[in-house]
Amino acid sequence: MTAPAAPAAPAATTRSARETYRDALVRLMLEDERVVCLDSDTGLFSGVDFGPAAARYVNLGIAEQNMMGVAAGLARSGMVPFVNTMAAFASTRAVEAVKIDIAYAGLPVRVVATHAGLSAGHLGPTHHCLEDLAVMRLFPGMTVAVPADSDAVESVLHQGMELPGPLYVRLGRAATPALETTAQPPRLGRAQLLRTGTDVVLVACGPYPVRYALAAADDLAAEGVEAAVLNMHTVKPLDTAALADARAVVTVEEHWRSGGLGGAVCEALAPRGVRVARVGVDDAFVSESGPHEFLLGGAGLSADAVAEAARSVL
Known part of the structure; x- marks a missing residue:
């Protein structure tokens, strides 16, 4: 990559x-x-x-x-x-x-x-x-x-x-941080490569998941782990070509862990036997009300969770 x-x-x-x-x-x-x-x-x-x-x-x-x-x-x-x-x-x-x-x-x-x-x-x-x-x-x-x-x-x-x-x-509701990158602008059907790496690929969609993936990649780099980051802004059709060289993958999404981006990636990579860890919301309703990022943290979505998932597949 x-x-x-x-x-x-x-x-x-x-x-x-x-x-x-x-x-x-x-x-x-x-x-x-x-x-x-x-x-x-x-x-x-x-x-x-x-x-x-x-x-x-x-x-x-x-x-x-x-x-x-x-x-x-x-x-x-x-x-x-x-x-x-x-x-x-x-x-x-x-x-x-x-x-x-x-x-x-x-x-x-x-x-x-x-x-x-x-x-x-x-x-x-x-x-x-x-x-x-x-x-x-x-x-x-x-x-x-x-x-x-x-x-x-x-x-x-x-x-x-x-x-x-x-x-x-x-789309979400309130303002979220801008994604500052020199990568090519996103094109429907093509993953946007935000960071290179050969050890693990972090595949994320949505404002906060992409931020968490980038922050996790920084944390992993300090440990000597090279993590690529893909902004998989198009969940369907999924850019499977962008995952062709992946040896280990972590998906990150603001969605229940089943059926969304993680499910799509697992379906694509299952024939190759690639290890995939999925970071998302557990199989339960989020029963609280509160600010967006507060609920994300309570549901287990964070840069730390992404980094730990990467360690688990390496």
Whole structure:
């Protein structure tokens, strides 16, 4: 594996990924008359001036399953609908409509889900979403993307416009640190190599997991262990070529340990007998409410946990 120099430490940012998404979507609506925004009364677009695109913003209220059906109909009519809702509702409450109306029909609907993982920590376990990657990646033809920071969101939206089928984009709630790197910008379907290493490969998706993987790589380097770090921002299709030379792998995700990124990597590497350790949330609900990072630590996600998992597979 070859890559640019190791990234600098993450810098703070005051913009959340969902705010970046909102502003980028408004620009897309002004540039392309096919683009429609369907909202589920989230409040994200309150006070937004859509200008001449105002008629293509439709608030359908808290009726997520119906919204997926409306999106499918618009897509069948030649429009490019963006569905805006919370991840917990997109992947559970509305999942039958996603399966039948969108995925089965192979329609170019873009489901942009906010408050994913434990980012809605203050709202409690009913709004935590630790199952969406497992659900969405199972649907044939569905592209599943998890931007690692706000800067990557607009690029993902523009790349997603070229996809012939459905796209699921997983975002958090509040601002997260920017990923400062000299690596090539993320491309859908291709892992972003953030750090080189020959002993173990740390494969992460999402803002905090990628940060934890980079911090763990620093800790391991002090012990003489060379850890590569991959930002696997596209969970489906998985970039298996990026894992071709891996001898030991640790996956890191803000998701239940089963079914998500770790599950996808294990499925890809099982025929080769590569040892894989998965860092994620245990098979239990996170019953507490609280700040995002507090809940992540309580659920066992940290740089220390990643480093220890790496030691276990070496």
